[in-house]
Amino acid sequence: LVSWTAMIAGYADLGQGNVALGFFEQMLAKGLCPDSVTFVSGLKACCSVASLSHGQALHMDIIQEGFEGVSYVANSLMDLYVKWGHLQEACDIFNELSNRDTISWTVLINGYVNNGFLEEALLSYNQMQSNDVSPNSVTMVSALRACGSLGDPNKGHQIHLEVIMDGFETDPLVSSSLVEMYAKLGFPKEAEDTYLENQSEDPSMFNALVLGYIEQGLEKEAFDFVKLEAKYLD
């Protein structure tokens, strides 16, 4: 069973969901009974092949086998529905889940953001904290993106402080999301400060800053900044 699951997960990772699902079928044909890890890998395969119907079939099997209440599995199911824009389905699963972990909340928040429900995303972010579930760096990226798209600098700054409190600013994805958000909201100064405070080898934050300048019509600043950074490379 572990070998089959490894094959399914491996192909799903490569974006070869159809191959992965083929292995899933073969495994069932051998009379093997999937466990939670196998189901999650199968769901991931459904995402990469963009097949809602296969995912729904797996959902039925998951209920049959009683894995529905396992947060690890439920999170993956939620993600499937979120990616299809079926937020109601995702919410139903979330609401019936008794053990909501960080990932459950993050999938929900990210689902709201990706589908344009920005206020709901931030509301869920607050609710998550009321329920004493700690956000992680992935949660922060989604929350920051919600602030940026919503145009809410106050919330954005508040979340920035929380990011610092939890030490997530060292994550390149988080710091570049911060820079991006400030740039989008029209705070080039804050964007630059964030950049200067979190220098790293990762180029994404630099790119975010330059693109931000350009989007704000600050082409000269963008150019000067690139020149300045280029000097350090000599």
Add this chain to the structure above:
RNA sequence: CAGCUAUGUA
């Protein structure tokens, strides 16, 4: 101590 779910920009 086998297989393991969620994140941005372009």
